[in-house]
Amino acid sequence: MSAAALRADEISWAPRRAEKLLVHPTSFHVPAGDVLGVVGPNGAGKSTLLRMIYRYQRPTSGQILVGDADLWAISPREAARKVAAVLQEHASSFGLTVREVVALGRTPFRSGFAKSGARDAERVEAALAQLHLTDLAERDLATLSGGERQRVMVARALAQEPQVLVLDEPTNHLDIRHQLEVLSLIRDLDLTIIVSLHDLNMASEICDRILLLEAGWTRGFGTPDQVLTEAAVSTAFRVEARRERLEPSHTNHLSFHLPN
Template sequence: MSAADVIAENVSWTPQRGSAPLLKPTSFHVQAGQVLGVVGPNGAGKSTLLRMIYRYYRPLTGQIRIAGEDIWSVPPRMAAQRVAAVLQEQASSFGLTVREVVTLGRTPHRAGFSTSGARDADIVARTIKQLHLQDFADRDLATLSGGERQRVMVARALAQEPQVLVLDEPTNHLDIRHQLEVLALIRQLDLTIIVSLHDLNMAAQTCDAILLLENGHTKGFGPPDQVLTEAQVSSAFRVDARRERLSPSDTRHFSFHLPT
């Protein structure tokens, strides 16, 4: 499948009807093939929004459309063919090899209890090669480093052949090199990508658009240089944020200080 537009129209969510929404009505439009970065302080509603996009939470209001169709109007198997997710929490390996974990990504494309076919095997092999996992393919997932495991989780998601890839803090707990590798991979994928990130400098460099959330409210949506301003970042994160250029050829980076 090719990348698809993602449109959220006034989506909100609450864990219990009658209680205050954790995410207030939120709207945005991500064009096919773009990378949307969802940023904001802890408790802003980032993970709640992502869970609605990959169909874990049903919106209290509004709808999320992928390629023009409400994701909650299609059967779960079809939704899993359109949206794949890589989460912060990595499940136990259960003794599975890397190849077996990546093969799990083909599950939404199999009918009933049918087994993997030649096409599935070809897609798994191609995905393993794309993510440079050939040397680990027959190793137990539990024996890999955090960065290697993250690549395997991305490979499993890509094996679903989705139109949209959702990544919830994909650089969390990774060292600097593996963070950069994951972000470089994001830019290479021919998919619509929605990713939550804590590092605002990484978000500004990686994403085509930014959605800034604070306490469940949308504080800004648009190109990074328009949303991630000193004033907006300082207000949302309650810090003194400054954009600085380390040298004339450098892109400006944020530095952060506690308010005096």
Template sequence: MRAADLEVYNVSWAPTKSAQPVLHPTTFRVAAGRVLGVVGPNGAGKSTLLRLLYRFQQPKTGYVRVGGQDIWSMPARNAARRIAAVLQEQASAFGLTVREIVRLGRTPHRSGFATSGAGDEQVVDRVLTTLSLRSLADRDFGTLSGGERQRVMVARALAQDPQVLILDEPTNHLDVRHQLEVVSLIQSLGLTIVVSLHDLNMASGVCDDVLILKNGQPQGFGPPQSLLTDTLVSDTFRVDARREHLASNGASHFSFTLPN
């Protein structure tokens, strides 16, 4: 797997030509191997932006480029070799094992109805090892815990051998231990990653840069340490936010209260 630059320029989206944009023109660049966190309140346009990035919806304006190439200028199969996504919704596995689900990630690399070959199995084995899933390879997906399922879905995405990985709320509905496992995984992958998160403290700890959205409008882009000010966070989320610096390790933590 190799990381690539992700360049997003002036992208916007609306359901129809006459409708109000769900996402207004948005521009940013993620250098190869960096992690971008997309944060904002519900309805801010986070999932819409991600759908443009993994080529589910075509931008009404602007472009998305991976490694300098517009993802809409190439066949869908080629785009799937560059970009993989892990979504919140996990479809039923229909009795598939962990290995069979991970193997599905090799589909963009096959021709027609060809079955998986030795090279595909080597990739699957490598990914299972990387995500510590070999002991679960023959387990039915439906018998796994939430955290284990999330790791399997990430493994399937990694089996695509992508340059960019899109994660939509990867810690949603997970308990604290499994959230920490997913965070540790994100930090270890070495890919260009775009991840939407609700937890600002998690975003500060995991992401190299943060994009803030509100009502489909970008509010700011940059390193979380400088971008996430009390004022910007308070205005975006309609709360009273206070950033507290921890003397023990230099980290910071947001606390929130409702405005009077």
């Protein structure tokens, strides 16, 4: 796996035959290996933006580049070798074991009915080990907890060997320990990562850049300190945001209050 830069140029999206844009034209650039956090209130357009990046919804306008490749101009198989996604909701397990689900991440590298090779097995085992799933490898996915299933989906994405990894609220359903493990993994992976998060303090901690959305409009793009200001957060989320300095770590922390 090697990271690639991702660039979005004036991308927007609207439902078919509808006039109203759900995501208005927005542009941003994420250098290879950086983490972009997409934040905003419910209905801001975060998931819609991510769907354009992992090739589920074609942009109404604009272009998405992964390295030098136009994501929507290449084949789906080629795109799947560049971008992998971990979503909030997962389909039925269909009786598959954890190892079989993770092995699905190797599908873009096979032709027709070709069997898995040594490289496929190696990547699957590495992904299982990285997410601490080796002991669960023969379990039916349906028997796992929500947090365990989420880890399986992250492992499947890693087995796909993408250059860009899209994560839609990856810490949902995870206990505190596994939240910390996933966040540590995000920081350590040699991938370009696009992640949507509700927790602004978490986003500030792990992200190199922040894209703040509100009602489909970009309200800010830059470093966490540049974007997650008291004024910008208060306006976008309709709260009173206050930045506090925590001791003894000397880190900044946002707190939130309902307006009087």
